[in-house]
Amino acid sequence: MKVLVAVKRVIDAYVKVRVKSDGSGVETANVKMSMNPFCEIAVEEAVRLKEQGIASEVVVVSCGPQVNQETIRTALAMGADRGILVQSDEELQPLGIAKLLKSVVEKEQPDLVLLGKQAVDNDFNQTGQMLSALLGWSQGTFASKIEQQDGKLRVTREIDGGLETLDLATPTIVTADLRLNEPRYASLPNIMKAKKKPIETIEAEELGLDIAPRLKVLNVSEPPARQAGVRVESIADLVDKLKNEAKVI
Amino acid sequence: MSILVIADHENDALGSATLSTLNAAQQIAAKGGGDIHVLVAGKGCAEAAKAAQTLPEVKKVLLADSEEYDHLLAENVAPLVVKLAEGYDYVLAGSATFGKNVLPRAAALLDVQPISDIVAVESGDTFVRPIYAGNALSKVQSGDAKKLISVRGTAFDAVPAEGGSAELETLEGTGDSGLSSHVGSELTQSERPELTTARVVISGGRGMQSGDNFVILERVADKLGAALGASRAAVDAGFVPNDYQVGQTGKVVAPELYIAVGISGAIQHLAGMKDSKVIVAINKDEEAPIFQVADYGLVADLFEAVPELEKALDQ
Ligand SMILES: Cc1cc2nc3c(=O)[nH]c(=O)nc-3n(C[C@H](O)[C@H](O)[C@H](O)COP(=O)(O)OP(=O)(O)OC[C@H]3O[C@@H](n4cnc5c(N)ncnc54)[C@H](O)[C@@H]3O)c2cc1C
Numbered sequence: 001m002k003v004l005v006a007v008k009r010v011i012d013a014y015v016k017v018r019v020k021s022d023g024s025g026v027e028t029a030n031v032k033m034s035m036n037p038f039c040e041i042a043v044e045e046a047v048r049l050k051e052q053g054i055a056s057e058v059v060v061v062s063c064g065p066q067v068n069q070e071t072i073r074t075a076l077a078m079g080a081d082r083g084i085l086v087q088s089d090e091e092l093q094p095l096g097i098a099k100l101l102k103s104v105v106e107k108e109q110p111d112l113v114l115l116g117k118q119a120v121d122n123d124f125n126q127t128g129q130m131l132s133a134l135l136g137w138s139q140g141t142f143a144s145k146i147e148q149q150d151g152k153l154r155v156t157r158e159i160d161g162g163l164e165t166l167d168l169a170t171p172t173i174v175t176a177d178l179r180l181n182e183p184r185y186a187s188l189p190n191i192m193k194a195k196k197k198p199i200e201t202i203e204a205e206e207l208g209l210d211i212a213p214r215l216k217v218l219n220v221s222e223p224p225a226r227q228a229g230v231r232v233e234s235i236a237d238l239v240d241k242l243k244n245e246a247k248v249i
Numbered sequence: 250m251s252i253l254v255i256a257d258h259e260n261d262a263l264g265s266a267t268l269s270t271l272n273a274a275q276q277i278a279a280k281g282g283g284d285i286h287v288l289v290a291g292k293g294c295a296e297a298a299k300a301a302q303t304l305p306e307v308k309k310v311l312l313a314d315s316e317e318y319d320h321l322l323a324e325n326v327a328p329l330v331v332k333l334a335e336g337y338d339y340v341l342a343g344s345a346t347f348g349k350n351v352l353p354r355a356a357a358l359l360d361v362q363p364i365s366d367i368v369a370v371e372s373g374d375t376f377v378r379p380i381y382a383g384n385a386l387s388k389v390q391s392g393d394a395k396k397l398i399s400v401r402g403t404a405f406d407a408v409p410a411e412g413g414s415a416e417l418e419t420l421e422g423t424g425d426s427g428l429s430s431h432v433g434s435e436l437t438q439s440e441r442p443e444l445t446t447a448r449v450v451i452s453g454g455r456g457m458q459s460g461d462n463f464v465i466l467e468r469v470a471d472k473l474g475a476a477l478g479a480s481r482a483a484v485d486a487g488f489v490p491n492d493y494q495v496g497q498t499g500k501v502v503a504p505e506l507y508i509a510v511g512i513s514g515a516i517q518h519l520a521g522m523k524d525s526k527v528i529v530a531i532n533k534d535e536e537a538p539i540f541q542v543a544d545y546g547l548v549a550d551l552f553e554a555v556p557e558l559e560k561a562l563d564q
C-alpha cells in the first residue's frame with residue numbers, strides 16, 4: 001500500500017511564544033521552527049509500515065512557503081521516500097489546505113493518508129477530517145493504534161471516555177495522537193541520504209482552487225497572566241489556607 | 250436566522266458539554282442569532298432528547314434516532330449535519346472528541362472554514378480562540394455565510410438543565426455510508442465525577458513513579474469528591490488511561506481547585522489547567538515551573554505530603 005503523510009512546519013513546541021506588541025500575531029523572527037510533533041508521529045508510523053513490508057512507498061507533502069522543504073527533508077531523513085511541496089506564500093487555513101491535499105491525493109492515489117491530529121500552533125484539529133470529507137473517505141481521528149485487517153484498517157482512537165476501535169474501509173485518512181508511537185531521531189547517515197531524495201514542487205496557485213482564508217485575524221493578544229501565589233510550609237498550613245483563605249474545601 | 254446545537258449525550262442523559270455549548274448559543278442568539286434548536290443524534294437516545302426539551306431558550310429538539318447513528322460515526326453523522334445545516338446560520342458543538350471528529354467533516358462538505366474551540370463570543374461573526382497552547386488569544390472574524398463552531402466547555406458556564414419546553418421533531422435517518430464500522434470500546438469505569446466538569450481535580454505526573462502509587466491520590470480524591478487527572482508523562486508511562494490526560498492535547502479543565510502532584514508544569518500541561526480558580530502544587534523541586542502558576546505551592550516529597558493531606562482532611 002502507498003502512504004501519503006502531510007507535515008506542517010510550526011514554532012517548536014518547547015518555545016515560549018511571544019505575542020507581538022501590535023497585536024498582529026506572534027513573534028516568529030529568529031524563533032526555532034520544527035516539524036509539528038503530531039506530524040512526526042504520523043511520519044514515524046508510515047516509516048514503520050514500510051519497514052514491516054505493509055507500505056510500498058511513503059510520500060511526504062507539506063503546503064506552504066519554500067522553507068517547508070526543511071520539514072520535508074526531516075521526514076525524508078526519518079525514512080520517507082520522496083517529498084512534495086505545495087508552494088504558497090499566502091496564508092493557508094485548514095479548509096484551503098484540505099483542498100490542496102485533495103489534489104495531491106488525486107494525483108498520487110495513496111491507500112492511506114496520515115496526518116497529525118492537530119498542529120500545536122493554531123490548534124485547529126480539523127485538516128484530516130476535512131480532507132476525508134472532501135474525498136468521501138472514511139476517517140480514523142486521534143489514533144493510538146493502527147492494524148491492517150484484510151482490506152480494512154483497524155484503528156484504535158483516543159476519545160473522551162477512553163478508547164474506541166473502528167474498522168475503516170480503504171483508502172482512508174488517519175490522524176495521529178500522541179501514543180501511536182515514539183518518533184525516531186534521524187541518524188546522520190540518513191540525514192545525508194535524505195539530501196539526495198527528490199522533492200517535487202507544485203505551485204498552489206496553478207491548481208486553481210479557492211484557498212483564500214475565510215477567517216480574518218482581527219487581533220492576537222496575551223491571555224491574562226496568573227500571579228504566582230505563596231509557598232506554604234506544611235500540609236497543615238495548606239489545608240488551613242484552602243479552608244479559610246481560598247474557601248474551596 | 251437560527252442556531253443548531255449538536256448535543257453531546259450518553260443516550261439516556263445529556264452530556265455536560267451540551268449545557269455550556271448552549272450558553273454560547275444563547276450569547277450568539279442575543280447578538281441577533283435567532284432561535285435555538287438542538288439536535289440529538291444516536292441510537293436509542295430518546296431519553297436524551299427528552300432532557301433536551303427542558304433546556305432553557307430552546308425552541309425545538311430534533312431527534313435522529315436510527316441504527317446508523319450508533320456510536321456516532323463521523324461518516325454517518327456528518328451527512329445529517331450537512332442536510333440540516335441548510336436551514337441554519339450557525340451550527341455549534343462542544344469541543345469534546347465527538348465535536349472535533351464530526352464538525353470539521355461537515356464543514357468541509359459545506360465549504361466552510363470552521364472555528365475551533367472558541368472561548369468568547371464578540372459578535373455574530375467574531376469569536377476568540379486560544380492558539381499556541383493558550384499562550385495567545387486570537388480574535389477571528391468569519392467571512393463564511395454559515396458558521397460552524399466548536400465551543401470550549403470551560404469558557405462558558407453550564408446553563409441550568411431546566412426551564413424550557415421545546416417541541417420535539419423526529420427525523421429520518423440519512424443512511425449508512427458503509428465506510429466505517431464500530432468494533433469495540435474500552436471506556437474507563439469510574440464512580441468519580443467527570444474530569445472536565447469536576448469541582449476539584451487532583452492530578453499526578455511522572456513523579457508518581459507507578460500506576461499503583463495513584464492509590465494515594467485516589468484516597469484524597471475520595472475525601473474531596475475530586476476527579477483524577479494526569480500529565481502526559483504519566484499517561485505515556487502507562488500509570489493511568491489516556492482519558493486522564495490534562496493539557497493542550499488532552500482535556501481542558503477549570504475546576505475550583507486543581508491539585509498538581511509530581512507534575513513539573515510544562516506549557517502543554519498548563520494549557521489544560523491554568524484557568525482553574527485555585528491551583529495547588531506539590532513538588533519536591535522548588536524550581537519546578539508549576540510553582541509559577543500555583544496559588545499555594547508546597548515543596549515536599551509527595552509520598553509524605555499526600556498521605557499527610559489525606560489525614561489532614563479528616564480533621
Ligand atoms: C487565523 C489564522 C491566521 C493564520 N496566520 C498565518 C500566518 O500568519 N502565517 C502562516 O504561514 N500561516 C498562517 N495561518 C495558517 C496556519 O498556520 C495553518 O497552516 C492552518 O491554519 C492549519 O491549521 P492547523 O495546522 O492548526 O490545522 P490542524 O487541523 O490542527 O492540522 C492537523 C494536521 O494537518 C496537516 N497540516 C496542517 N497544515 C499543513 C500544511 N500546511 N501542509 C501539510 N499538512 C498540513 C498536518 O498533518 C497537521 O498535523 C493562519 C491560520 C489562521 C486560521
Ligand SMILES: Cc1cc2nc3c(=O)[nH]c(=O)nc-3n(C[C@H](O)[C@H](O)[C@H](O)COP(=O)(O)OP(=O)(O)OC[C@H]3O[C@@H](n4cnc5c(N)ncnc54)[C@H](O)[C@@H]3O)c2cc1C
Nearest residue numbers: 454455456480481482496497498499511512513518533551
Ligand atoms: C505535542 C505535545 C503535546 C503535549 N501535550 C501534553 C498534554 O496535553 N498534557 C501534558 O501534561 N503534557 C503534554 N505534553 C508533554 C509535556 O511537554 C511534558 O513532557 C509533560 O507534561 C511532563 O509531565 P510531568 O510533569 O508529569 O513530568 P516531568 O516533567 O518529568 O515532571 C515530574 C515532576 O515530578 C517531580 N517529582 C518527582 N518525584 C517527586 C516526589 N517524590 N515528590 C514530589 N515531586 C516529585 C519532579 O520534581 C518533576 O517536577 C506534550 C508535549 C508535546 C511535545
